[in-house]
Amino acid sequence: MGFSFDLQATDGSARTGVINTPRGDIRTPAFMPVGTAATVKAMMPESVRETGADILLGNTYHLMLRPGAERMAALGGLHKFMNWPRPILTDSGGFQVMSLAGLRKLTEKGVTFKSHIDGSKHELTPERSMEIQALLGSDIVMCFDECPALPATDEEVARAMRLSMRWAERSKVAFGDRPGHALFGIMQGGVTQELREESAKALVEIGFDGYAVGGLAVGEGQEAMFGVLDYACDSLPKDQPRYLMGVGKPDDIVGAVKRGIDMMDCVLPSRSGRTGQVFTRYGQLNIKNARHMDDTRPLDEACSCPACRNYSRAYLHHLFRSQEILSSMLLTWHNLQYYQDIMNEMRGAIANGNFAQWEENFHAGCAQGDIDPL
Structure with missing residues (x-):
């Protein structure tokens, strides 16, 4: 069985379908938790799967530094190493570099850099990025690219884009x-728009199995991001997956799907869980606030995660205030379940x-705000 995309239904620009891979199907639109x-972080692979995730994201830059791509291959690859038998997408490492x-130091060949961990020197090129991702054994591999932070001059953005296109071919x-x-x-x-279309x-023309929209959610703001997505998807093939990298907040994700995006990833739900930020159908709440101290109700009565089924806001507030590890575990599970x-x-x-x-109901719920305190 190979890799394929089955587009099953559309509603406006929004799409739903299935990406077929030898390691299992990925239902789209899909959110990929970041591993x-x-x-x-704070989750067992079995727990991530219980939330409904079909695919995870791994990071080339971090894994090449520790434990190392060659070591990973010798240990049986990333799927076996982390006990996740389902699909994995790995990014190219370009953004983290x-x-x-x-x-x-950036050249036509690639990038040489010093590790943020121990200062050791490394080189990452399109060829080495492909080699690392093959050693990891990921199911979806990303081209090596340069992603300049915004705001940047048009000249700088154009230079980086054209270099990325040459790297894409390599x-x-x-x-x-x-x-x-x-x-x-x-x-x-x-x-x-002209640079995006170019x-x-x-x-x-090079030809890929899917196409990502990169270089967004890097400081340009939601309005500008949606402005790009309003036309970007029209430039990409309709019969292949579209992936918006590094996005995002729940309303970012809904807006992206509305504009034709099929896949997304972001550290936000897991990172927020570790800092006490909780997403619910009535917007966001902060579990460390004193208003939750005596609240016997769940975070969200409609949620099926263990944090909501089995524990009160008062207990979750206590765990966070006490800096207990269980706080990160339960709040991360809840946020991933919500996504x-x-x-x-x-x-x-x-x-349907x-x-x-x-979408109207979603925004109305978020605008309502958290339930009233007891």
């Missing part, structure tokens, strides 16, 4: 023929042709 260092690594050659594995190209171009044209519930509801709404009504 940066071969783990979704630009945002985390120290003393980096990534395709280095990826080679790997049946059952997919390679996605990454559209760049900042918030400039990037999309170049990627389609997957949103995805499941959107898939159903698109299939009532996405607009679902």
